[in-house]
Amino acid sequence: MTNRFGVGLLSLFFLTGCVQKEILDDIAIEIARGYDWKEEDKIEGTMLVYNFQPDKSIKNTTLTTTASTSRELVNYLQEQSPEPLSEGSLEVFLFGKKLANEGLIDYLDAPIRNASIGARLFLVVVDGNAKELLNGNYGNRGNAIFISNLLLHNIKYENLPKTNLQLFFRDYYEVGKTGFLPQIKKIDDNKLELNGISFFKTDKIRVIDTLETEKMFYFKLLVDKFSEGSHIVERDADKAVIRSISSRHKMKITKRDPYTVTVHIKIRGIIREYTGPGTLTKKVITKYEKALEEEVTKECEALIKRFQEQEIDPVGLGFFIQTRTRGLHLKKDWEESDMYKNLTVKVVTDVKVLESGVIE
Amino acid sequence: MSVSIPEKSKISHFLVFFLISSMQIGIGVLGFQRIIAKTAGYDAWISVIIAGLFNHIIIWIMFKVLESTNGDLVSVHTFILGNKVGKIISSVFTIYFVLLATAVLRTYIEIIQVWMFPDLKTFWYAFAYLLATIYIIYGGFRTVTGIAFFCTVLPSYLILTFAYTVPFSNFESILPIFDHKLKDIFLATRDMSLTYLGFETLMMYYPYIKNPEKSKKWAHLAILSTTFLYTVLTIITFAYFSEGQLEKTVWATLSMWKIVQLPFVERFEYIGIANWNLIILPNICIAIWCSSRILKRTVNIKQKKGVILIALLCLVSLNFFETRDQINWLNDLTGKIGFYVNYFYIPFLLVTVLIVRKVKKK
Numbered sequence: 001m002t003n004r005f006g007v008g009l010l011s012l013f014f015l016t017g018c019v020q021k022e023i024l025d026d027i028a029i030e031i032a033r034g035y036d037w038k039e040e041d042k043i044e045g046t047m048l049v050y051n052f053q054p055d056k057s058i059k060n061t062t063l064t065t066t067a068s069t070s071r072e073l074v075n076y077l078q079e080q081s082p083e084p085l086s087e088g089s090l091e092v093f094l095f096g097k098k099l100a101n102e103g104l105i106d107y108l109d110a111p112i113r114n115a116s117i118g119a120r121l122f123l124v125v126v127d128g129n130a131k132e133l134l135n136g137n138y139g140n141r142g143n144a145i146f147i148s149n150l151l152l153h154n155i156k157y158e159n160l161p162k163t164n165l166q167l168f169f170r171d172y173y174e175v176g177k178t179g180f181l182p183q184i185k186k187i188d189d190n191k192l193e194l195n196g197i198s199f200f201k202t203d204k205i206r207v208i209d210t211l212e213t214e215k216m217f218y219f220k221l222l223v224d225k226f227s228e229g230s231h232i233v234e235r236d237a238d239k240a241v242i243r244s245i246s247s248r249h250k251m252k253i254t255k256r257d258p259y260t261v262t263v264h265i266k267i268r269g270i271i272r273e274y275t276g277p278g279t280l281t282k283k284v285i286t287k288y289e290k291a292l293e294e295e296v297t298k299e300c301e302a303l304i305k306r307f308q309e310q311e312i313d314p315v316g317l318g319f320f321i322q323t324r325t326r327g328l329h330l331k332k333d334w335e336e337s338d339m340y341k342n343l344t345v346k347v348v349t350d351v352k353v354l355e356s357g358v359i360e
Numbered sequence: 361m362s363v364s365i366p367e368k369s370k371i372s373h374f375l376v377f378f379l380i381s382s383m384q385i386g387i388g389v390l391g392f393q394r395i396i397a398k399t400a401g402y403d404a405w406i407s408v409i410i411a412g413l414f415n416h417i418i419i420w421i422m423f424k425v426l427e428s429t430n431g432d433l434v435s436v437h438t439f440i441l442g443n444k445v446g447k448i449i450s451s452v453f454t455i456y457f458v459l460l461a462t463a464v465l466r467t468y469i470e471i472i473q474v475w476m477f478p479d480l481k482t483f484w485y486a487f488a489y490l491l492a493t494i495y496i497i498y499g500g501f502r503t504v505t506g507i508a509f510f511c512t513v514l515p516s517y518l519i520l521t522f523a524y525t526v527p528f529s530n531f532e533s534i535l536p537i538f539d540h541k542l543k544d545i546f547l548a549t550r551d552m553s554l555t556y557l558g559f560e561t562l563m564m565y566y567p568y569i570k571n572p573e574k575s576k577k578w579a580h581l582a583i584l585s586t587t588f589l590y591t592v593l594t595i596i597t598f599a600y601f602s603e604g605q606l607e608k609t610v611w612a613t614l615s616m617w618k619i620v621q622l623p624f625v626e627r628f629e630y631i632g633i634a635n636w637n638l639i640i641l642p643n644i645c646i647a648i649w650c651s652s653r654i655l656k657r658t659v660n661i662k663q664k665k666g667v668i669l670i671a672l673l674c675l676v677s678l679n680f681f682e683t684r685d686q687i688n689w690l691n692d693l694t695g696k697i698g699f700y701v702n703y704f705y706i707p708f709l710l711v712t713v714l715i716v717r718k719v720k721k722k
Binding site for chain 1: 607
C-alpha cells in the first residue's frame with residue numbers, strides 16, 4: 001500500500017515542474033488593445049493593462065508602440081512591460097477609423113487564432129483615434145470595463161444589436177451576410193459615447209458605411225430576432241418616447257424570380273414620456289401606434305435600399321433566402337450579385353402600445 | 361471453449377451502460393463537427409443519427425457472435441480458425457487497442473498544449489497518466505468498470521454548459537433539411553462512425569458480465585444515449601457557428617466554451633479541458649486492459665506484467681507524434697482501422713461463425 005502511495009506522490013513531484021506558471025501578481029493582465037493607422041504599412045498599437053492601486057482603485061496604464069504586424073506589436077510591447085503580458089481577460093479590441101477604412105483583416109487573425117481570448121470580446125470601431133481614447137479616464141473601474149459595460153447595457157436595453165467577436169466572425173464567414181461593429185467616440189477625457197454602427201465589406205473587412213445613432217433602432221429591429229429598445233415618435237405638436245419592451249421580426253419569401261421578401265415586425269411597447277397640448281387618450285395612443293408603424297416601415301425599407309446600394313447585407317437576407325430555398329447555394333459575392341440588387345423587401349409593421357404609465 | 365471467470369470478479373449487467381458510453385465518448389467529441397460538415401454540410405446531423413442506428417445493429421451482431429462461443433474475441437477466433445491461427449489473429453488486436461489508447465492520449469495532450477500549456481512535456485504527462493492507468497488496471501476489471509462509471513457521471517454536468525451558446529445561436533442554419541445528396545450524407549455517416557468508436561471493447565469484457573442476456577438492453581441504451589448526445593451537440597454547434605466558420609474551427613466543442621461566462625472564472629475552457637482528463641481516463645484504461653487481456657489469453661503473459669509492457673509501448677510510441685499533422689494522421693489511421701473492424705470485420709465474424717457452426721455440426 002505504502003509503495004503505491006509513494007508512486008503516486010512521486011508522480012506529483014514530476015508534474016509540478018512541467019509547465020510555465022502564471023501567478024496573478026507577477027503578470028500584466030491586458031484588458032484592452034487599440035490599433036491605429038500610422039503610415040503606409042505601419043500601425044500603432046496601444047495596450048491597456050490593469051494597474052491596481054493600494055486604495056482598490058484601478059489606474060489606467062497604457063503601453064504604445066509602432067510596428068508593421070499585429071504579432072510584432074505584441075512582441076515590442078512585451079519589451080516595455082515589466083511583467084509578462086497575459087491575454088486571457090481581454091475585454092475590447094479598438095480599431096481607429098482610419099485603419100478600419102483600410103481593412104482589418106490582418107489584425108483580426110490574432111483574436112480568433114489565440115486560444116486564450118474569449119468569444120465575448122468586443123470589437124469596436126473608434127470614431128477618431130484608439131490611442132487617444134484609451135488614454136482617457138472613464139469611470140472608476142478602468143477604461144476597458146467602462147467600454148464593455150457601455151456596450152452591454154446598450155445591447156440589453158437600448159438600440160445596439162447583439163455583437164461580439166463570435167457573432168462578427170459568424171457573419172463574416174456566413175455566405176449571404178456581412179458583419180457590423182459598434183462605433184464609439186471620445187467626447188472629452190472622462191466621457192465617451194456610442195455613436196453609430198459600422199458596416200463592413202467582406203473582402204478586406206473594411207468599413208464602407210456608418211449608421212447614425214437615430215437609425216440604430218430600426219436596424220436592431222431588422223437584425224435581432226427578439227429585441228428591446230426605445231424610440232421618440234414626433235407628431236406635429238407633440239412628442240412621445242415609446243419603449244419597445246418586446247419586438248420580433250419574421251421574414252417570409254412572398255415571391256420568387258425575382259425574389260420578394262416580406263419582413264413582419266411586431267412591436268409591443270409602452271409610452272414612457274409624452275409632451276403635448278392634449279391628454280394621452282386612447283385615440284391619441286392609436287395615432288401614435290399608426291405613426292410608429294409608418295415610420296418603422298418607411299425607415300426599414302430605406303435602410304435595406306441603402307444596404308443594397310452599398311453592396312452589403314448585414315441583415316442576412318441572402319442567408320435567409322438560402323435557408324428557405326432547396327438547392328440554392330449562394331456564392332461568396334452574393335452582396336454584389338444582381339439577385340441581391342433586384343431583391344424587393346417589403347416591411348409590414350404591427351405596433352401595439354400596452355401601457356402608458358401610472359398617470360392618465 | 362468458453363472462458364470461466366470467477367463470480368466475484370464479474371460485474372453487474374447494467375454497468376455495461378457505463379462501459380460502452382464512457383468508451384465511446386472520448387476525444388472525438390471535441391472536434392467531430394467540422395469533419396462531418398465537410399462532406400454533408402449542415403445536413404450532417406442526419407448522418408449522426410444514421411451512424412447511431414448502424415451502431416445498434418453492430419452491437420446486436422456483437423452479442424450474437426459472442427453468444428455463439430460464450431467467450432471473448434479470442435475464443436471466437438479459436439473457434440473459427442483453431443487454436444494456433446486464432447491466437448495469432450487475436451494478438452493483432454493487441455496492437456489495435458494500443459493504437460486506440462495512444463491516439464486518445466496523444467490528442468488529449470495536444471489539446472492541453474494548444475489550449476493551456478504550450479510547454480507541457482508529452483513524455484512526463486503521459487508517464488504520470490499511464491502510471492494511474494496501470495494502478496487502476498491492477499485493481500482488476502471491476503475497478504476499471506468503477507472508473508468508467510465515475511468518469512461518465514462526474515463530468516456529465518458539462519452538458520449544461522453548452523446552454524450558454526443558445527443566445528448566440530441561430531437554429532435556422534440547418535435549414536433546408538436534406539439539401540445534400542444522399543451519397544454525401546452517407547459519406548459523413550462513415551466519418552461520424554469514427555467518433556462513435558470504442559464499443560468493440562465489448563468483445564473482450566463480455567465474459568465478465570454477470571448476466572449477459574440482461575446486459576443487452578443496457579448496451580443498446582448506451583448507444584442510444586450517445587447518439588442522442590452527439591445529435592444534440594451537433595445541432596447546437598451548427599446553430600452556433602456559420603458553415604464557413606466551422607470549417608476553420610478545429611475543436612468546435614472546445615471553442616463553444618469560449619462563450620461561457622461565469623463570475624468566478626474568466627476562461628471556462630480550462631475547467632472543461634481539465635475535466636476531460638476524467639472523460640478519457642476510462643478510454644485509456646479499458647483499451648489498455650483489453651490489450652493486456654488479449655496478451656494473457658494468447659501468449660499467456662500475466663496481466664500484471666502485460667499491462668506494464670503495453671503502457672511502456674504506449675509511452676514510447678506517443679513521442680513519435682509531435683505536430684498537428686502527425687497527430688491528425690494518427691487519428692485518421694485509428695479511425696479508419698476502427699471503422700473496418702467495427703463495420704466490416706465484426707459482421708464478417710458473425711457470418712463465418714454461423715458457417716463454421718453448421719460445418720462442425722455436420
